[in-house]
Amino acid sequence: MQRVGEIKVKKVKKEYTLMLVPHHGKGTVWGIRLPMRLVQFTAGILGIVVVGVVVTMLSYRHTMNVASADKAELERLRQVNSVQAQQLEKMAGSTAKLQADMNRLNQLDSDLRRLVSSDESSGTSRSGVVRPNISYKGQGGPAGVKPNIDQINEIIAELQKQVPVREQSLLALRNELEEKIARLAATPSIWPANGDVTSRFGWRTSPWGGNSGDWHPGIDIANDYGTPIVATANGVVIYSGWYSGYGNMVEIDHGNGIVTIYGHNEKILVHVGQKVRKGETISYMGSTGLSTGPHVHYEVRVNGTAVNPAKFL
Known part of the structure; x- marks a missing residue:
């Protein structure tokens, strides 16, 4: 039986040929055939690798920039902290000196009152208040103890309360001294003439x-x-x-x-x-x-x- 109209289809392979040609046409020409799919697959992999590398580099650069900024900020904060620590310690020293001055004023008030009158009950100082103490390096406190802002604020608040008390006490003492001086000045105590x-x-x-x-x-x-x-x-x-x-x-x-x-x-x-x-x-x-x-x-x-x-x- 005879076959009529038979068609034969031949599959054509798509591929790339990589040829190596010597200079001046001398020598053997080499050719390498690479399938299209292999080229496409390889190109895709390379594209992914390139993208990954680019993203990684950008991420690394961003991370380095952030780290550099954080380092600069940390250094700035360290400097600020160092300055604040010095200021705090200086403030503690000034506060302690102010407290010592107030204590000396209290003692002076008491001494003056004893001179004004032998009767302590009539001239008792109203300044005998127990105040908190702080310790800090370089002013008699243990080495390594740093001033505490809460303690400093407590002392400052206490000293502020003592100001009007000290003022009233010294004003009363001044009035008492003025009265005594006036009495002494009005009391005959010198010779009226030489002779x-x-x-x-x-x-x-x-x-x-x-x-x-x-x-x-x-x-x-x-x-x-x-x-x-x-x-x-x-x-x-x-x-x-x-x-x-x-x-x-x-x-x-x-x-x-x-x-x-x-x-x-x-x-x-x-x-x-x-x-x-x-x-x-x-x-x-x-x-x-x-x-x-x-x-x-x-x-x-x-x-x-x-x-x-x-x-x-």
Whole structure:
């Protein structure tokens, strides 16, 4: 039986030929046939490898950049931390010094109050508060102990609380000192003039002769005419002028019931109502009134009663 119309199909292989041709056409020409699929597969693998390498390089570069930035930031933070640590330690030292200064003020307050008055109950310092202590290197604390910010803040807060207490205590002490200074300044305590004491306080032989004696309510200090006579304490002049046997007399009120009298002056320099200070010249020595020669008759009276001036000198 005869076959009609038979068609034969031949499969054509796709491939690449790699030829190696010598220079100048001399020598053998080599050829290598590579299937299309092998070339495509190899090209795909190479493409994947290239992409992987590129991605890896980019990732590595990014990682290195981040690491470099992190390193720079870490170094900056270390520097900042170092500076802050130094500042904190310096702050701790300053705070400790401030606390020591406050303690010295407390001690000074106590010492001054003991000088002002022997009665401690009337001048007790209100500054005796127990304050926290801190330890830090270089200021007496154990080596290696670093200042703690909470401790420093606690001390600062405590010192801030102590400021108004210290202020009130020192203001009260100042007022007390001013009052005592004023009392001392108003208390006769110096000689009214230079010279020789010719008569003392109490009974004496009459300077005008005879066997009778008289009561002398002050002391007499003799010197030359014109010798300066000074106020023996701060006060206000309540009399200035002639007064019977005292001659030219000055009387000064020092407050607290204390009055001083200066008699037999040659010349008076002050007037009634004038304020005078201790050591200020108020007159010049003379021999006016009942007097046997140039001298000053000096009296101290307390609540109107003459007392021995020697107790005030």
